[in-house]
Amino acid sequence: MSTLVVEDLRKTYPAAGKAAAVEAVRGLSFEVRRGEFFGLLGPNGAGKSTTIGCITTLVRPTGGRIAVDGIDVVARAAEAKRRLAVVPQNRNLDRDLSIRELLLFHGLYFGLPRAAREERALRLLRELQLQDKADSKPAALSGGMQQRAMIARALMHDPALLLLDEPTTGLDPQARRALWDLLKEQHARGLTIVLTTHYMDEADRLCERLAIVDHGRILTEGTPQALRRSLPGGRVLDLWARGGAPLGERLGALAGVQGVEPVTDDEAAHPGVERLRLFVETQDGLLDRVLHEVRAAGAELDHVSLAQPSLEDVYIHLTGKELRE
Amino acid sequence: MTAFLGLLRRDLLVAWRTAPFLLTSALTQPALVILVFGNILPRLGLVADEFRTVMVPGLMAITILMSGVQGVLMPLAADLSGTREVEERLLAPLSARMVAFERIVAGAIQSGIAGLVALPVMMLLVHQVSGVDVKPDWALLLPLVVVSGIVSAAFGLNLGTRVQPRFSGLLFAVVLGPMMLFGCAYYPWASLDALGSVRFVFLVNPLVFMSEAMRLAVTPEVAHMDPLGILAGLAVFAGLLCWAGARSFESRTIL
Ligand SMILES: Nc1ncnc2c1ncn2[C@@H]1O[C@H](COP(=O)(O)OP(=O)(O)O)[C@@H](O)[C@H]1O
Ligand SMILES: [Mg+2]
Numbered sequence: 001m002s003t004l005v006v007e008d009l010r011k012t013y014p015a016a017g018k019a020a021a022v023e024a025v026r027g028l029s030f031e032v033r034r035g036e037f038f039g040l041l042g043p044n045g046a047g048k049s050t051t052i053g054c055i056t057t058l059v060r061p062t063g064g065r066i067a068v069d070g071i072d073v074v075a076r077a078a079e080a081k082r083r084l085a086v087v088p089q090n091r092n093l094d095r096d097l098s099i100r101e102l103l104l105f106h107g108l109y110f111g112l113p114r115a116a117r118e119e120r121a122l123r124l125l126r127e128l129q130l131q132d133k134a135d136s137k138p139a140a141l142s143g144g145m146q147q148r149a150m151i152a153r154a155l156m157h158d159p160a161l162l163l164l165d166e167p168t169t170g171l172d173p174q175a176r177r178a179l180w181d182l183l184k185e186q187h188a189r190g191l192t193i194v195l196t197t198h199y200m201d202e203a204d205r206l207c208e209r210l211a212i213v214d215h216g217r218i219l220t221e222g223t224p225q226a227l228r229r230s231l232p233g234g235r236v237l238d239l240w241a242r243g244g245a246p247l248g249e250r251l252g253a254l255a256g257v258q259g260v261e262p263v264t265d266d267e268a269a270h271p272g273v274e275r276l277r278l279f280v281e282t283q284d285g286l287l288d289r290v291l292h293e294v295r296a297a298g299a300e301l302d303h304v305s306l307a308q309p310s311l312e313d314v315y316i317h318l319t320g321k322e323l324r325e
Numbered sequence: 326m327t328a329f330l331g332l333l334r335r336d337l338l339v340a341w342r343t344a345p346f347l348l349t350s351a352l353t354q355p356a357l358v359i360l361v362f363g364n365i366l367p368r369l370g371l372v373a374d375e376f377r378t379v380m381v382p383g384l385m386a387i388t389i390l391m392s393g394v395q396g397v398l399m400p401l402a403a404d405l406s407g408t409r410e411v412e413e414r415l416l417a418p419l420s421a422r423m424v425a426f427e428r429i430v431a432g433a434i435q436s437g438i439a440g441l442v443a444l445p446v447m448m449l450l451v452h453q454v455s456g457v458d459v460k461p462d463w464a465l466l467l468p469l470v471v472v473s474g475i476v477s478a479a480f481g482l483n484l485g486t487r488v489q490p491r492f493s494g495l496l497f498a499v500v501l502g503p504m505m506l507f508g509c510a511y512y513p514w515a516s517l518d519a520l521g522s523v524r525f526v527f528l529v530n531p532l533v534f535m536s537e538a539m540r541l542a543v544t545p546e547v548a549h550m551d552p553l554g555i556l557a558g559l560a561v562f563a564g565l566l567c568w569a570g571a572r573s574f575e576s577r578t579i580l
Contacts, residue, residue, distance in 0.1 A: 013580065053580065056416060057415070057416075057579075058412060058415055058416070058578075058579060058580065059579070059580045060579055060580065077420065078418040078419055078420060079418070081416055081417070081418045082418045085416075086416065088409075088412060090407070090408050090409060091408060092408050092409050092410050092412050092413060093410075093413075094335075094410060094413055095403065095410065096339040096342075096403075097335070097339070105331060105334075105335045106413070108327070108331035108334065108335075109327070109328045109331040109332065109417035109418070110327075110328070110417070110418060111327040111328070111331075111418075153413075
């Protein structure tokens with residue numbers, strides 16, 4: 001049985017005052033198997049947090065069905081809440097309690113007996129390296145530590161499913177890596193994890209399977225490897241040219257070029273530069289032919305790079321825009 | 326139920342830690358009023374002597390109201406702030422309605438304690454400044470304090486969830502101030518006979534019933550509203566305010 005089933009989820013935030021209604025999620029479906037590390041990858045505003053909110057009962061779905069361990073989160077909210085835990089995008093630690101206390105109280109809310117609460121809080125404080133700050137209030141902790149404290153809190157009631165909403169946004173690179181290691185370790189112990197992110201490398205590194213979301217819909221779904229393989233060609237060639245006639249069609253016609261996509265994002269930062277992404281097969285003489293075409297169009301080559309396709313390329317291929325903050 | 330009790334324990338622990346602050350803010354006003362109205366003004370001949378016994382239960386009702394409202398409003402402000410600390414409560418295995426109701430119970434306990442601490446303090450003060458003795462019926466007082474606390478905290482929940490934070494500064498001037506002046510705290514309901522049927526307009530104010538309830542239990546010798554009327558009024562307000570408050574809490578927190 002799947003630990004999480006999301007079926008045709010829809011959420012429209014009603015109009016409020018002058019703000020129009022927002023269709024944040026428009027028919028999202030996915031399943032997460034027991035023990036799986038699943039990712040929702042998408043830009044800001046894609047509907048990731050809304051989806052997490054619906055799964056955790058904090059947002060009321062407009063339509064569709066969500067079940068955690070087979071328990072409908074709308075009809076049997078309290079039971080579903082026992083099985084899930086969430087590390088939200090915003091830091092919402094109880095500011096009136098010390099870290100140790102807020103772990104113990106979390107355990108109390110979930111009905112853990114006293115001895116079990118204390119034993120588990122102690123263990124999590126140790127595992128997440130929070131002992132030194134156990135008796136401090138959240139405000140005295142760094143961002144990375146608050147993040148770990150939220151994970152410790154989430155693990156207090158031994159959930160079947162852990163959801164993390166953009167857990168590394170705003171962390172420094174070191175704290176980010178530490179968090180990745182921590183999540184991998186929890187996953188290795190059998191925890192089912194759903195993570196949202198707008199970082200490609202994060203999704204690529206952590207997730208066994210992921211869905212790319214945009215505008216409240218899933219564009220594609222699969223393992224990171226399969227998603228990369230789904231691109232035409234096998235390599236990506238990034239090319240910036242300045243001046244001259246438009247290059248897209250010319251280059252697309254070349255042998256070995258499987259597809260061309262304009263990178264339209266960020267035009268303001270690079271005025272007068274045509275940015276193209278070519279999906280290519282590596283062939284002898286390909287770069288030569290490309291260069292020749294650019295010259296023939298009267299353009300000047302600004303930059304060229306050949307790379308293994310990344311998830312970002314998959315995203316650009318699907319949406320025609322770059323995935324950025 | 327464990328989740329409910331756990332949240333209650335957490336709230337009472339946090340309130341206990343700020344108890345000196347909470348009690349100071351609850352007791353200052355009644356103490357000063359007793360000093361001015363119980364000693365200075367009567368000596369100047371500006372206030373009738375009976376006022377001393379009239380105001381004690383009224384001040385107690387006001388203390389309960391203000392502590393109850395504060396006891397819910399302040400934590401609610403953190404709950405609904407940008408960081409949404411309320412999520413931790415909403416994720417506990419109980420319904421959003423019960424989360425709201427727990428807030429009311431926590432506020433009611435705080436306000437009941439404030440009222441029960443205020444009363445002996447006021448009795449002592451009144452005795453000191455004017456030599457008047459008040460003899461409350463404690464057995465009757467206790468349940469009335471509990472219900473009054475629930476009414477106050479539930480009222481606070483409605484204020485906190487229905488009034489936008491930027492207007493919260495106006496609450497005292499526009500809502501709580503008038504409530505206190507028109508809440509039969511400084512004059513018994515019976516004396517409003519002089520106003521004819523206009524006096525029934527006063528009944529939209531829950532503080533009227535709280536003041537009369539305290540009057541009934543603290544100074545039974547002073548004319549007060551029919552006990553059944555008091556109970557009915559408190560029960561109706563408690564039910565209505567809890568229901569409306571929980572609904573509005575739910576719609577503010579579950580998006
Ligand atoms: N409480 C809300 N009320 C109205 N609109 C909202 C609310 N929360 C999010 N939205 C809108 O819904 C869309 C999806 O937002 P969100 O789920 O936060 O996306 P993500 O987490 O992927 O950045 C955005 O357009 C956002 O502005
Ligand atoms: Mg988000």
